Amino acid sequence: MTDLSVANSANKPAFDAAAIRRDFPILAQQVNGKPLVYLDNGASAQKPLAVLDAMDRYYREMHSNVHRGAHTLGDRATAAFEGAREIVRDFLNAASTREIIWTRGTTEAINLVANGLAPQLREGDEILVSQMEHHANIVPWQMIAARTGARVVPVQVTPGGELDLESFDSLLGDRTRVLAITHVSNVLGTVNPVAELIARAKARGVITLVDGAQAVPHFQPDVQALDCDFYAFSSHKVFGPTGIGALYGKAALLEAMPPYQGGGEMIERVSFSGTTWNVLPYKFEAGTPAIAEAVGLGAAIKYLGQLDRPAVEAAENALLDRANQLVESVPGMEIIGTASHKVPVMSFKIAGLHPSDIGTLLDQQGIAIRTGHHCAMPLMDFYGVPGTARASFAFYNTLDEVDQLFTALQKIQRLFA
Incomplete structure (x- = not known):
């Protein structure tokens, strides 16, 4: 070798x-009788023993629902679950675990943000994306645009596969309300200058979301340095299990957004006269979460941190x-x-x-x-x-x-x- x-x-x-x-x-x-050569990592990366062992240990030694169990297993599960959230916070350099929302992956994270921002959008508002986006960072915005009268506007790509910055500057205008941009193209491998794009957008008061699904397997982002409003990624791209991902969002924006789904955990109090929401991050985490998967994602990020x-x-x-x-x-x-x-x-x-x-x-x-x-x-x-x-x-x-x-x-x- x-x-x-x-x-x-x-x-x-x-x-x-x-x-x-x-x-x-x-x-x-x-x-097929040949040693496996796995070159499909952009679709889903393989899992190290550290991840497999962490998830196995969770199910063998501590499985319980989290947060409200009045017993030892519940305490263990909650500690492991929230410990994984802290690992993700540190990995992204978020200011607080309140800003780390568990999702099913990048796709759900973007849908959450799109739906949360919908009440702020009006007819004629513009949502800037790029021609190199994954459908997950196009279709949710199109759906919200159809509801609100906003428009999805694509930034052009050069023949070499780079974002056309002249196109970006020409399209970033008074009607731009959201910039949703991929950090790394899943097709081209292009690393976009997201810090520069975010700075230009924020100078106009534009809300910024970065799709980091293809970035985090290759380098560690710093959301505070980027100054993005939202950053999303999927566990299975970064050597963790499927079925879970994370959304970083600035606390003030998350506080202002309505819940994405209703049910258990995301409530403070429920009555037939009305319901009040739980605090961050639980306001956006309805139902029993993917506990073992969160533990596995935490193990994956710890594994990367040892390299x-x-x-x-x-x-x-x-x-x-x-x-x-x-x-x-x-x-x-x-x-x-x-x-x-x-x-x-x-x-x-x-x-x-x-x-x-x-x-x-x-x-x-x-x-x-x-x-x-x-x-x-x-x-x-x-x-x-x-x-x-x-x-x-x-x-x-x-x-x-x-x-x-x-x-x-x-x-x-x-x-x-």
């Missing part, structure tokens, strides 16, 4: 891909560099998205081949990628393609696996040449 060790300057264990891979048992299996993140980023950059170097070895291969600042995501097409055929033939060789429109149809329309093939890398991938991908693509290309 290729050594991706990087010098460590933070007194943490040196990054060693072989050692890292032992933490992810799913990677040791074979698929040398600069070394991890260097290793991931090495993967992307190797992939870019090998593109010319596959005749007819074209990369979609060549931004100067990217995470290790490579969307591509090969002349004469349908993306779904590429994915199926790679799977026969044990290589897992994603194909299709990647929940980004407006971006596919911009590039004039029905979809792409996408290889998305994580720190547990190796240079050898990049080589295997391109060897397999060469075989496929020759097969159809």
